Amino acid sequence: MLKFIPVKYIFSRNKEFLRKVYRLTGFYPRNISIFKIAFTHKSASIQFDNDKYINNERLEYLGDAILAAVIADYLFSYFPFKKEGFLTKIRARIVSREQLNEIAIKMGFQDLVVSQMRINGTKNIYGNAFEALIGAIYIDKGYKKTKKFIINRIIKKHINISELIVTDSDYKSQLIELAQKNKLEILFEDSDAQPIEQNVPYFNSTITLNNQILGKGTGSSKKEAQQNASREALVKILEFLP
């Protein structure tokens, strides 16, 4: 539900911009300029004082750090018994470039970012502006509100933490664990190195259960081949299990 725009902004020439920020964040900014800067890509920098340029890069630097802190805090409470290595890994997945770009695009940053670049697949400008927005919120509203924004509008809406864990890339361990739990006897069969193009060897790995192939994988190392086969097998097994 759209809250009424504050009286002081009713005749603002930034009314449309303010509405967009509201839709995105759930509040009206105190300091409008800082939010304008957050959406200003380097290519559209605003010059001042002859030799100084304003764009969202400084805010991105700030937002990146605040985002990392909030996510660290969130995961710390969310997983009270997990070790720091696990927490670090999950956090890295949440704040990965691709993830941030994707979230920014889902949130409609295309409509807000000001840039002079022709956008050909460089989604980074959205992910970066997204971090800059977090920096702007932090400056305008402080840590607590930024934390709330990140948890309610980002994590809860756009991040599926259980999925991030399942997509934990150690598929082999997961597969073995799952098989043991369900008393399934799975078998790994690895080929020796096979020479292919460019003299790069590659490996095959096949995983079977009762002589039925569960998964096949290739890779430039035995480990990689097993991982790929395990991923396939995991998906298949998870379909069968109750």
Added chain:
Amino acid sequence: MLKFIPVKYIFSRNKEFLRKVYRLTGFYPRNISIFKIAFTHKSASIQFDNDKYINNERLEYLGDAILAAVIADYLFSYFPFKKEGFLTKIRARIVSREQLNEIAIKMGFQDLVVSQMRINGTKNIYGNAFEALIGAIYIDKGYKKTKKFIINRIIKKHINISELIVTDSDYKSQLIELAQKNKLEILFEDSDAQPIEQNVPYFNSTITLNNQILGKGTGSSKKEAQQNASREALVKILEFLP
């Protein structure tokens, strides 16, 4: 001036510990255990539930992120016209392992950290406990107070920001200074821009002393190439000098 210990702690068996925390942080903790954990090195982990261990590693993970955020914020305001690259660099210097270890030792962490290791030069346990302490303060007191603690008790007391800038890894200046001092005639030779893949130009820089190559560097600017060459040259020169 030591504030009186809160009444509820007067007969606490943790009185001595509480005094130490007070001296270090300027406040008495609400949650004593979290501070005890902050000073518990992995080697002195406390076991519970048969298969779970408590030590300061999770708090270190948290404190590390909070510290980075506070420093990012601090530098953002401290240098309103510096670019994000500069800010990132200075921050990295402030939170470097050696710097944190050193601060922790100056603050007297030796007296607080519980460890089963014989300490042979592994100062990391102090720097890590220092980060864990920041995690503990954050949990016990929130972001604002943690920020205050970091700024007043760490940055203002232990960090000389101007010195950090001067000891900027400006290798070229260092090299020239060193050469002049030792009356060595070094020569810089810079190539023009070389086009390489993707149309990004790059530069070569070579530093010689008596026709012998001291260092070579490349970079996307002349300056960067010179810096890289200077670093190499510095290392070589330092080996020769008494």
